[in-house]
Amino acid sequence: MARLGDICIQITDGSHNPPMGVEQSNYLMLSSKNIDDDYITLNDPRYLSQEDFEAENRRTNIKPNDLLITIVGTIGRVAIVPNSLTEFCVQRSVAVLKPKPEIVYNRFLMHYLQSMRPYLEQESRGVAQKGIYLKQLSNLSIILPPLDEQRKIAAVLDKVSDLIAKRRQQLDKLDEMVKSRFIELFGDTPDNEKQTMADICKIITDGTHQPPKFTSTGVPFLFVSNIVTNEIHYDAEKFISEKTYAELTKRTPIAIGDILLSTVGSYGHPAIVKSDKPFCFQRHIAYLKPNADMVNSEYLRSAILSADVQRQIDERVKGIAQKTLNISEIRKLRLPVPPVDQQEQFAVFVAQTDKSKYRQEKCIGFFQCLEKSIRQEWL
Known part of the structure; x- marks a missing residue:
């Protein structure tokens, strides 16, 4: 058992006073809405000038393989910074964790923190918008097996997470198919x-x-x-x-x-x-x-x-x-x-698509239960 603060080189939060953005640049300011489990999106970012970025990034100095965890609003979503993403900083709704690689494998820590989301939500404080303090993060107790075992556990959870992600992609494709059919039938009105x-x-x-x-x-x-x-x-x-x-x-x-x-x-x-x-x-x-x-x-x-x-x-x-x-x-x-009979024909198509979605959702539910049982047993 170890404190999170002891197995990380650094735990910091993002900017409390984000600078004014610019219309377009190579430098991004991301918030909690950009952080999903094991995934960072670039939807609707704030762009910064090079000067503002350098000033903001001096404290956090975000690098590939660091962990980002949401700590305000939606709490406990965790992602690893990929090698492809550089030159960005974060707002205070996101904390930056720099794990000590000789002690903890970052993907193991990512899965571990994701499993602690219910606890983090329960421990959050605030009225208008709940959040977790950095001190609370630092004091989290982490069960820490040897590094080789951490890698094995993370590999199994990665496979299950990948299966869930692929099923969700199928759901997205089915939704897009319905939207495309709607445009095909009624889009020229x-x-x-x-x-x-x-x-x-x-x-x-x-x-x-x-x-x-x-x-x-x-x-x-x-x-x-x-x-x-x-x-x-x-x-x-x-x-x-x-x-x-x-x-x-x-x-x-x-x-x-x-x-x-x-x-x-x-x-x-x-x-x-x-x-x-x-x-x-x-x-x-x-x-x-x-x-x-x-x-x-x-x-x-x-x-x-x-x-x-x-x-x-x-x-x-x-x-x-x-x-x-x-x-x-x-x-x-x-x-x-359009005439109701045409609407009803379209509704039949949607109902058939919903049956396929239901099968995908059942699979997602199964894999999520499997993921939960693995985490309960190993983490």
Whole structure:
């Protein structure tokens, strides 16, 4: 057993006062949104001048094979800096770890820290945005087998992680196939033939604006995080009573075929209500009740996910710190509304694709259980 601080040459966080960015350069400033497990994305980075980069990087001095771990907001995602990525620094939402190579194998440490995510989330502090302090990181206890055994454990976990990644790639391809089919069938509709969301929905509103009285058990109360995968997940952390549920659903009479749409933060994610399981939701989720005589729910979900409607959503969001899609703007969204029989044919194609997605998701679930059991046994 060893302290993380004792097996690392350095543990630092990123910039607390990021400098003003420039329009384009070779120098990047990344944040926690760019860090995924064993992967660093370059989506929407901040560009820095060479002078600002050099000033920021003096303290962290990030090099290939260092570890990056998210410590603010989404906590515990860990990735290794690849040889191909240089000349970047990070904001304070990311910590930089420099493992001592003679003591710890960096890929073993990456997997170990990923397995500690539930603990790190539990130990995080803060109100508006939770985080982990560097001192907490440094004091983490790490079980440290010999280096050759660390490499063997990491190799097995790498293989399982690779299998999960390949299955997720298949899911992404299936989603792209649905989007391509939508464009092929409905993408050439002239703008003057499109209809607004207000034309095809009986109700467009949002969830309750007043936080209800929560209970330890009861009817699930959903947040944006429950629908960001474009499906509804009922694994809620908060619940309401049957009485509160009855009061809240007077305004949002939830039924199978209705659509929820995220509107704050991670906005633009639609999910269809496919079960009669009772639930309620917060105001950061919009509620759409399609007119079944005009629009098929699965068609409407795919239309919202289409590049054209997503572009309209991006143009209509307001705010800087927390971007918001207002209900009034949702009503103005325009989309093609072909005859219902054509929509239903498209929905059949989506249903067939969903069967393939379900098989891939089952495989991912199996491999994730395997990964978890290996970590519990070895880490």
